[in-house]
Amino acid sequence: MRHRKGIDLARPADYAVDPGHETLGSLPEMFVLVAACPACRKRAPIDRWELGRQMGKSSTLVSVAKRLKCSGCGNHAGNRLLLGRLPRD
Template identity: 35%
Template structure:
C-alpha cells in the first residue's frame, strides 16, 4: 500500500523486532535469561499466593542482592512477601510498561 506522497506504509517482515502485543501483557521469565539482557520497558512483578499481594520489584534491589548478571529464573526463589513473610512459593513475572 502506498501513501499518496509515495511513502510505503507496509513494513518489511525482516526489519526490526517484534514485541508482545498489549501494553501490560505478562511474559514468562524464560523470555530473557539475565537481568542485563532485559529491556528497560519491562518490569519485574512479584506475587505471593498465600496473601495474594503483588508488587513491582526494583531492578537496583535485584542488582544489589544477586548482581547484574542475575538469572531471571532465580529471582522467584529469592522473594519474600513483606506482608505475610512467606518465602519459597512466591512467583515472579515480567510486565511491559505502558507507552
C-alpha cells in the same frame, strides 16, 4: 492481567522470555518486575536496577524468584516473579 498502576502483566507477544536463561541485565528497559505471593495474593513492584546492583546483573530470573520473601505474610514458598511491560508512547 493488569497491574493497578496500568502496567500490562501479560507476556508480550513480540518478546519471548526464557526465565531459565534471562538475566537482570539482559531484560529490555521496557520491562518491570512484580513479585506475587500465592499465600496472601499480594503483588509488589520490584526495583530491578537496585536488585541488579545487589545480586549482580548476571543473576537469572529463576534464581531471583527462589529468593523472594513476601513482605505481607513472610511466605518464602512458591513466590513468583512476573514480567510487566510498560506502555510505549
